[in-house]
Amino acid sequence: MTPTLYRIALMGLGNVGSAVLAILHREQDSLLKRYGVRFCVVGVAEWGGCAIDENGLDLELLLATLQAKRPIASLPGIGRPDMQGIELLELLSPDIVLEATPVNLHDGQPGLGIVTTALQQGIHVVLANKGPLALVYGQLAALSDLRLGWGSVYNEKASADIAQKIYPKLRFSACVAGALPTINLGCRDLAGCNILRLEAVFNGTTQYILRAMETGQSYETALLDAQRRGIAETDPSLDVDGLDAAAKLVITANAVLGQASQLSDVNVQGIRTLSQDSVQQPLKDGNRMVLVCLAERIGESYQLSVQPTVLPLDHPLARLTPDEMGVVFYTQDVERLSSASSEPGAAPAAAAMLRDMLDIIRSDKHI
Numbered sequence: 001m002t003p004t005l006y007r008i009a010l011m012g013l014g015n016v017g018s019a020v021l022a023i024l025h026r027e028q029d030s031l032l033k034r035y036g037v038r039f040c041v042v043g044v045a046e047w048g049g050c051a052i053d054e055n056g057l058d059l060e061l062l063l064a065t066l067q068a069k070r071p072i073a074s075l076p077g078i079g080r081p082d083m084q085g086i087e088l089l090e091l092l093s094p095d096i097v098l099e100a101t102p103v104n105l106h107d108g109q110p111g112l113g114i115v116t117t118a119l120q121q122g123i124h125v126v127l128a129n130k131g132p133l134a135l136v137y138g139q140l141a142a143l144s145d146l147r148l149g150w151g152s153v154y155n156e157k158a159s160a161d162i163a164q165k166i167y168p169k170l171r172f173s174a175c176v177a178g179a180l181p182t183i184n185l186g187c188r189d190l191a192g193c194n195i196l197r198l199e200a201v202f203n204g205t206t207q208y209i210l211r212a213m214e215t216g217q218s219y220e221t222a223l224l225d226a227q228r229r230g231i232a233e234t235d236p237s238l239d240v241d242g243l244d245a246a247a248k249l250v251i252t253a254n255a256v257l258g259q260a261s262q263l264s265d266v267n268v269q270g271i272r273t274l275s276q277d278s279v280q281q282p283l284k285d286g287n288r289m290v291l292v293c294l295a296e297r298i299g300e301s302y303q304l305s306v307q308p309t310v311l312p313l314d315h316p317l318a319r320l321t322p323d324e325m326g327v328v329f330y331t332q333d334v335e336r337l338s339s340a341s342s343e344p345g346a347a348p349a350a351a352a353m354l355r356d357m358l359d360i361i362r363s364d365k366h367i
């Protein structure tokens, strides 16, 4: 099989971005063998600059540089201290851009500018950063293969391959709880189902903190632990105040439930003000305090909320371990479908980005 080469640009080299580089490096032979694809990372960007090489960056060198906490823009020959992510895209025009910069729920930047530029240039996009989609899902979908919704991707593909090709692909499964297959389950595996309700634990940091508080650990120590593990947001108030979970619910509402939604549609309460007692008492009563994302069909639309909720211990979301996130779909015919993923660090989110890259390639190659 002749390998297909995909030129990759990666924005953001923190917990997720560096895990993506590590996986691409570790799996390069296996990806070639199993999928006939070679990913060539031609450009990377972090706060403070970029590194570029048309022939492919040396991933081992990048990983060692990040490990040593040195700026990649200072690397001789390939470092570009004054270059921003958008300039990198314009210069290199990669096949796929991977976006893993910090979440910004105010104006979406820098991710929104990067993703918009990429899609306008016909570059496929894979996001881990949920900010742009939480703010302007419809606007970005309109520039991509998702312009008519997920269902139409498959319908159209059969009848209008040519039309399809002019729209770059937009994938974002890592945005909704890392490796948890929320988007795939909702869009592909429950295709055609009448979804009545969705319940989820979409934030790993608060799940970790609540379970730690149950055992007597303080909120502050548990948050520091979550930060050390690389699962908290760059600004952890997004986690503890419920906004990260709300952003994921908004993306799910748009992509899976087909409801144009925004953050202001979600009734959000975080965990910051929960006392140790309010977390421990439910357990004594045979229940558990969980930060639940809920989409509930009322009439023709879904009501969205993120709320600390006491659940009975036999509920799938109450059974999650401190490292797990989970989602439960209730539909008219598939009574209940649930999934959980263990995410003790950033590697599962990186794996989700890889699965999206392969999804893009499969549909490009029609395999």
Ligand SMILES: NC(=O)c1ccc[n+]([C@@H]2O[C@H](COP(=O)([O-])OP(=O)(O)OC[C@H]3O[C@@H](n4cnc5c(N)ncnc54)[C@H](O)[C@@H]3O)[C@@H](O)[C@H]2O)c1
Pocket (backbone or CB within 6 Å): 011, 012, 013, 014, 015, 016, 017, 045, 046, 047, 048, 085, 099, 100, 101, 102, 103, 110, 128, 129, 130, 131, 174, 175, 177, 178, 230, 231, 232, 233, 234, 345, 346, 349
């Ligand atoms: N950490 C996780 O487990 C996880 C899981 C799923 C999704 N995500 C999402 O992935 C994204 C990255 O998370 P993280 O934990 O790696 O964050 P991080 O804070 O560890 O890293 C952020 C990276 O973005 C870079 N950056 C900042 N501003 C930039 C700019 N203007 N241009 C280019 N690069 C810039 C920083 O230099 C850094 O390399 C976030 O949007 C987060 O919500 C994280």
Ligand SMILES: N[C@@H](CCO)C(=O)O
Pocket (backbone or CB within 6 Å): 175, 177, 178, 202, 203, 204, 205, 206, 231, 232, 233, 239, 244
């Ligand atoms: N900060 C997020 C990372 C995944 O988006 C969490 O704790 O779930």
